[in-house]
Amino acid sequence: MAVMNSGPQMLRRDSDSHSVSILLCRWAVGIALGTGLIAVSSPLFVRSYLPLNADPVRGIWTLPSGTEYRWRSEGYANTSIGPHGMPGKTVLQSQARSKPSEVHGIQSDSGDPDAAVRIALWGDSQAEGVAVDDADKLFAKVEQASQGKFDVYPLARSGEDAADWVTQMGRVEEQFDIDGHVILVVEPGDLLAAVNAPVAAPNAEDMTSANAALAARLPAFVIQAARNVLREADGATPRRLRFGLGPAEDNGRDSAASDAIEGSTGSSQSARQADRLAWMNALKVIRNATDLPVVLLYAPLAPHIVAGEIQWKDPTAEQFLLLKAAAGELGISLLDARAELRDSVESNGQWPHGFHHGRIGSGHLNEVGNRILADKLIEELPPLGDALTLPSVERGD
Amino acid sequence: MLFTQFEFPVFFAVVLIVAWLCRRRQTRNFVLLGASYYFYAYWDYRFCSLLALSTLVDYSIARRMVCVSSVRMRRALLLLSLGVNLGVLGFFKYFNFFIDSASPALRAIGLSGETLDIILPVGVSFYTFQTLSYTIDVYRGRLKPVNRLIDFALYVAFFPQLVAGPIVRARELLPQLAGVPRFSKRRFYGGMQQMLRGLVKKVLLADRLGEAVDVVFAGPDIYSGVTVWIAVLAYAAQIYYDFSGYSDIAIGAAKMLGYRFPANFRHPYLSLSMTEFWHRWHMTLSRWLRDYVYIAMGGSRVSRWKTYRNLMVTMTLGGLWHGAAWTFVLWGMWHGLALVIERALRQTLHDRLARPVKWLLTMLVILVGWVLFRSESLPAAAGVLQRMLDFSDGVHWYPPLVIAALLCCVLEHAAWRTRLRIAMRLPFSKWYSPVLTTVMIWALLLYAPRNFQPFVYFQF
Numbered sequence: 001m002a003v004m005n006s007g008p009q010m011l012r013r014d015s016d017s018h019s020v021s022i023l024l025c026r027w028a029v030g031i032a033l034g035t036g037l038i039a040v041s042s043p044l045f046v047r048s049y050l051p052l053n054a055d056p057v058r059g060i061w062t063l064p065s066g067t068e069y070r071w072r073s074e075g076y077a078n079t080s081i082g083p084h085g086m087p088g089k090t091v092l093q094s095q096a097r098s099k100p101s102e103v104h105g106i107q108s109d110s111g112d113p114d115a116a117v118r119i120a121l122w123g124d125s126q127a128e129g130v131a132v133d134d135a136d137k138l139f140a141k142v143e144q145a146s147q148g149k150f151d152v153y154p155l156a157r158s159g160e161d162a163a164d165w166v167t168q169m170g171r172v173e174e175q176f177d178i179d180g181h182v183i184l185v186v187e188p189g190d191l192l193a194a195v196n197a198p199v200a201a202p203n204a205e206d207m208t209s210a211n212a213a214l215a216a217r218l219p220a221f222v223i224q225a226a227r228n229v230l231r232e233a234d235g236a237t238p239r240r241l242r243f244g245l246g247p248a249e250d251n252g253r254d255s256a257a258s259d260a261i262e263g264s265t266g267s268s269q270s271a272r273q274a275d276r277l278a279w280m281n282a283l284k285v286i287r288n289a290t291d292l293p294v295v296l297l298y299a300p301l302a303p304h305i306v307a308g309e310i311q312w313k314d315p316t317a318e319q320f321l322l323l324k325a326a327a328g329e330l331g332i333s334l335l336d337a338r339a340e341l342r343d344s345v346e347s348n349g350q351w352p353h354g355f356h357h358g359r360i361g362s363g364h365l366n367e368v369g370n371r372i373l374a375d376k377l378i379e380e381l382p383p384l385g386d387a388l389t390l391p392s393v394e395r396g397d
Numbered sequence: 398m399l400f401t402q403f404e405f406p407v408f409f410a411v412v413l414i415v416a417w418l419c420r421r422r423q424t425r426n427f428v429l430l431g432a433s434y435y436f437y438a439y440w441d442y443r444f445c446s447l448l449a450l451s452t453l454v455d456y457s458i459a460r461r462m463v464c465v466s467s468v469r470m471r472r473a474l475l476l477l478s479l480g481v482n483l484g485v486l487g488f489f490k491y492f493n494f495f496i497d498s499a500s501p502a503l504r505a506i507g508l509s510g511e512t513l514d515i516i517l518p519v520g521v522s523f524y525t526f527q528t529l530s531y532t533i534d535v536y537r538g539r540l541k542p543v544n545r546l547i548d549f550a551l552y553v554a555f556f557p558q559l560v561a562g563p564i565v566r567a568r569e570l571l572p573q574l575a576g577v578p579r580f581s582k583r584r585f586y587g588g589m590q591q592m593l594r595g596l597v598k599k600v601l602l603a604d605r606l607g608e609a610v611d612v613v614f615a616g617p618d619i620y621s622g623v624t625v626w627i628a629v630l631a632y633a634a635q636i637y638y639d640f641s642g643y644s645d646i647a648i649g650a651a652k653m654l655g656y657r658f659p660a661n662f663r664h665p666y667l668s669l670s671m672t673e674f675w676h677r678w679h680m681t682l683s684r685w686l687r688d689y690v691y692i693a694m695g696g697s698r699v700s701r702w703k704t705y706r707n708l709m710v711t712m713t714l715g716g717l718w719h720g721a722a723w724t725f726v727l728w729g730m731w732h733g734l735a736l737v738i739e740r741a742l743r744q745t746l747h748d749r750l751a752r753p754v755k756w757l758l759t760m761l762v763i764l765v766g767w768v769l770f771r772s773e774s775l776p777a778a779a780g781v782l783q784r785m786l787d788f789s790d791g792v793h794w795y796p797p798l799v800i801a802a803l804l805c806c807v808l809e810h811a812a813w814r815t816r817l818r819i820a821m822r823l824p825f826s827k828w829y830s831p832v833l834t835t836v837m838i839w840a841l842l843l844y845a846p847r848n849f850q851p852f853v854y855f856q857f
Contacts, residue, residue, distance in 0.1 A: 023826065030831020037832065038839040046843060225842035229403075233847040241404050245438045305792065308616020349790060359612060360794040 042221035047072045049223040051216035054202035055084050057175045058155070058168045061208045063087070070220075074358025075131025075366070084175075086154045088134035092176070093118075093151055116151040120172055122165040123184035126299075126365050127156030131355065136367040138184065141374030150381070156184065162194035162282065166289040173292060180293040182377065183286075186300060188319040192278055194285040279326040287330045295333040295381075296323070299373055302338060303345050304353060305361030310345075314338055337376045344372055398439040399851060400646045401600055408436070409650065412556075416654055422577050426551050429654070436556035437520075444518040447485060452546075452553045454481045455528040459535040459542040471536060478532040486525045489517055494721030520560035522718055524553055526685055531567035533689055540568050548574045557650040561643050561852055563661040564681040570656065578655025586825050588652030590834070595645030597837050602802050603639035604850045606631045609799045614771055617781045621791035625784040629764055631799050632771050634806040637665065639853045640679065664813045666806070669755040670747065671735045671762060686715050708740070709733040719770070724778060728769040735762045 048070040052061040062085020063069055069079040069087065082089040093116070121127055121139050129137035135144075139152035153176055155168065165183065172178055185191060202208065215223065232239050286294060302314045314320060320336075327334040344350045352369030354360040365373070398405055412432045419425035438445050458478045462471050493512040496503070503509070531552070534540035543549045552570050613620050613628035620628070644661035651658045661681050668674035675683045687696075691711040697704045709730065716729015739747055747755070765782065772778035784791075812821060823830040 026828060027831040030828065031835045034832040034835025035839065037836055038843070042843070221839070221843055225839065228842055228845060228847070235847065239403065241407065243404060243408075243439075245435070245442045247441050305612070305616070305619070308612065308614070308619070310616075310619055310792075349793070351792070356795050357797060359609075359796075361792055 038221055039219060042219075042224075043070060045072055046070075046221045046224045049215040049218075049220045050081075051212035052208055053085070053212075054204075057084055057171055059171060059201050060157070060164065060168065060199070061202050061212075062157070069130060071130040073131070074363045075355040076357045077131055077133045077136075079130050079137075080134055084155075085157075087128055087130060088137045088140060089152075089154050092153075116149055118151045118153065118177060118179045120153045120155050120169070120176070120178045120181045121184065122160075122181060123156035124160055124186065124190060125156075125158035126186045127184035128154070128158050129156075129365065129370065130158070131364045132367050132370065136370055138365070138370040138373055141370045142377050145371075145374045145378045146381075150378075152182075153178065161190040161196075162192070162286060163196035163199050166194050166197035166285055167199045169289045173290060178292060180295065181290060182295045182297055184373070185296050185298045185323070188298075188300075188316050188323050191286070191296075191323065192282045194282040194289075195278075197285060197289070275322055276325070279322045280329070283323075283326045283330050283332060287332060293333065295335060295377075296327060297335045297337060297373060297377060298323070299337040299341060299365075299369075301353065301362070303342055303351075303361075305351075305359070310361070312342060335376060335380045337373055340372050340376050341369070344368060398436050400643065400650075401596065401850075401852075404439075408432075413653060417580060420577065422575070423545075423547065425577055426545075426547050426574055429556075430547055430551045430554060433551065433554040433556040433559060437554065437559060440519055440560075441516070444516075444521075447489075447518055447521065448524065448554055449550075451482060451485065451524060451528050452550045454478060455532050455553075456543070456546055456549045459532050462532075462535055463542055475532060475536045479529065482525045482529055486521055489515055489521055491717075491721045498723075523562050523564055524559060526564050526682075526718075527567070528553055530564075530685060530689060534567060540571075543567075543571055555651075555656075557647040557654075558658060561640070561647070562679075562681055563644055563647060563658050564685050565658055566685075569659060573656050580655065583825070584655070585653050587822070588649040588654075590823050591645050591649030591652060593649075593834065593837055595642040595647075595649060596841055598638040598642030598645060599852070600642075600841055600845045602805060603635045603642055603853075604846045605798055606635035606638070606802050607850055608846065609794075609796050610635055610771070613794075614773075614777075614781065617777075617784045619792050620784065621793045622784055622786070622788040624792065624794045625781060627795065627799060627803075629768055629781065629785065630803055633666070633764055633767050634803055636767065636770070636853055637662070637806065638802075643852045664810050666760065666763070666810050667756075667813065668759050668763075669752060670759055671732065671739050674759060674763060675732075675736075682715070682718075686711050690714055704740070705737045708736045712736065723775055724769050724772050727775065727778075728766050731762075731766050731769060735766075 048068070050063050050067055050069060053064045054060075055062040063081045065081050065083045065085065067081045069081055071077050071079065079087045080090050081087060083092055119142070121142075127138055129139075134140060137154065139154040142150055142152045153172065155165075155172060157164070162183075165181075169181060183191070227235065230239055231237060298320060300314045300316050300320070303310055303312045304315075305311070324334055341352045344352055350368045351361045351366070352372055353365055354363045355366055398408060412429070415428050416425055416432075419428055434445055434448070437448060455478055458474050462474050465471055465474070493515060496512050531540065531549075535542050543552075548571060551574055552565075552567060555565075555570070558565050610628050610632045613625060614632070617625050617628075641662040648658045648660070659681055661679060663677040663680065665674055665677035668677055691707055694707045694710065695703060696707060699707070710733075712733030713726060713729045716725045716727070716732070719725045719728070750758070768781045768785075769778050772781060809821075812818065820827070820829070823833055
């Protein structure tokens with residue numbers, strides 16, 4: 001009897017193991033297919049992670065030229081990376097040119113590249129503009145609006161400050177035969193960092209290099225997923241799991257307290273004096289970094305929508321006054337775009353910052369904002385033109 | 398600890414392994430009880446004492462109740478349980494609300510009317526309702542008191558449903574805790590899929606929608622009418638995905654541990670009437686209110702006007718249960734009023750309306766209700782409602798991700814009426830299940846918002 005029963009049992013066991021192996025195969029194929037689907041569709045939703053190159057001219061890490069950089073956060077755009085990591089500028093005019101004796105080219109409308117004034121555009125992510133298409137980036141808008149009179153070199157990079165710009169100024173002047181510098185100032189505090197220049201040259205052993213190696217080997221969606229799991233919301237702090245009991249520590253309280261302390265010291269007379277000195281020192285470093293004219297284009301985050309309210313007031317107005325005073329003393333041109341930004345919202349409801357894809361009215365400059373700033377630059381550049389013809393300001397000590 | 402925190406998968410994996418390794422009921426229940434108290438203490442261990450107090454009071458009272466024969470004594474014990482449970486709830490949740498509301502009167506008689514700095518213990522509304530249902534059922538003779546304290550303590554504190562439901566009744570869970578569940582691969586897989594679905598709902602849909610909703614509700618005056626409408630629709634989808642996502646994770650987690658929880662949502666935006674809506678939305682709360690408040694007051698077996706009163710009282714209490722604010726009270730009254738009108742016009746008008754008209758009217762009532770529910774204050778709610786009727790200029794904002802998530806909500810509801818409903822559960826043997834499961838896991842890893850958002854219902 002036992003022998004008779006063992007036949008069907010063995011058959012059932014065989015068929016069970018057969019169906020299990022089919023299921024396992026199906027799941028293995030399904031997982032591969034699902035991952036494939038994500039890999040194919042991820043460029044629509046996941047930003048690029050490109051391996052950074054150490055640019056020998058600029059002396060910093062840059063995005064590799066000839067690649068395309070996707071931005072998929074607020075804003076939604078692809079950026080073609082040009083030579084020396086310049087976002088959106090893929091073709092450079094002939095670098096060597098016979099420099100005109102006077103920069104009258106500014107008045108020229110011939111469209112001759114040799115006659116165009118070459119401007120180096122510096123700034124942070126706002127000037128870099130990866131959230132908008134190449135044709136809508138600030139440098140492109142200036143070139144379009146000037147009808148070829150200005151050839152703008154977009155040298156701004158996300159996360160950089162004046163220490164980085166000052167470090168590179170001399171190098172790019174020589175390489176690109178630059179005629180003047182324009183710095184987009186959104187957060188004036190970035191200028192104060194000029195005193196930290198020069199920044200260290202890229203080192204093959206530093207973290208950026210390691211990240212570059214990873215970016216070269218892994219697809220963007222894998223890196224993004226790993227970052228989300230391994231990093232906190234700020235994208236930088238390594239994630240730590242907490243298994244202790246009780247409420248998590250409130251770090252915000254400490255920072256609020258330190259803000260309050262900073263605020264109280266900032267209001268005192270001696271602190272104001274120190275602020276003035278800091279601004280003078282920072283702008284002196286910028287002034288001394290180049291013999292060429294420097295123009296600061298001030299475009300703060302105003303108007304801005306914060307917590308459901310339109311903030312018309314410039315949040316950094318006090319710093320602007322100090323900046324203005326220091327710039328005036330050192331002969332650095334300062335253009336103030338606040339009125340134009342405000343007017344765009346007041347008169348036709350067009351917000352210079354933000355995107356439908358993210359949040360309208362706050363965040364990075366959009367196409368409207370870049371157009372406003374480009375118009376401002378073109379309108380106010382005659383002083384720059386004059387400045388270009390002027391002997392450079394004597395270097396301070 | 399919250400289901401969407403990175404610590405939870407580690408915690409749950411450990412609990413799952415240990416629980417299934419336990420072959421004895423007592424050991425298993427003890428492990429699960431310990432895990433549940435750890436889960437709660439992770440947020441704030443001080444409030445474990447409240448949980449324990451509620452457990453001990455109702456356990457003792459219910460056991461005492463069956464020992465006494467006097468009706469008066471039994472009623473006194475019930476009142477004691479109600480007093481302790483509602484007293485704790487009232488103090489922690491409503492003290493400041495009542496003081497704040499009564500402050501003009503208190504000041505008039507010379508009292509300060511100052512509020513206290515009280516932290517609302519997470520889940521207090523949910524576990525209070527659970528323990529109350531147990532004691533009331535024992536009082537009514539519908540349930541025998543449980544003998545083992547650990548079983549009862551686990552029923553109250555069981556971590557999947559502890560902080561935001563579903564509100565599981567004692568007669569649903571206690572019999573399951575009386576034995577060791579048998580492991581079923583099918584149920585385990587089903588639970589895993591339900592948890593995954595819940596995570597997708599919460600993290601990918603609700604949290605994304607919430608980002609846009611918060612911005613517009615913070616200052617509706619500055620936005621155009623269309624943008625405000627998008628935000629209100631987005632909130633309707635957000636709260637549905639947030640809470641039904643939580644419920645899915647809770648039910649799925651329980652299922653993986655071998656227990657069955659009642660369903661909490663059944664595609665509520667398909668409702669053609671407010672009565673139907675409350676049969677589909679937060680079902681475990683609505684049946685609790687029905688059984689322990691509405692029916693206790695006489696339900697619909699009384700005169701027409703008393704029925705209307707019962708509906709209004711039940712829904713107003715339901716609103717107050719959600720939060721200590723006048724917006725929630727008004728939300729409850731709004732729903733009560735809608736139910737009363739619907740009942741009054743059921744035969745004369747409502748039944749004769751075409752289905753699309755019924756649906757539209759129901760949705761309109763629901764959306765107005767959500768405006769009250771979401772707003773910080775009554776003037777803020779009035780501001781949003783006013784903006785919904787005013788299409789003059791303002792900040793225009795049409796976030797495509799929000800519109801995509803809304804579309805997802807519409808498609809999900811529409812699919813539920815078709816055969817896709819079964820496919821959406823992703824049966825293990827179907828070829829598309831591994832593909833979609835993998836896509837969902839990748840999507841969670843890739844597109845979850847970086848800023849952690851707590852569940853909406855945690856504040857209740």
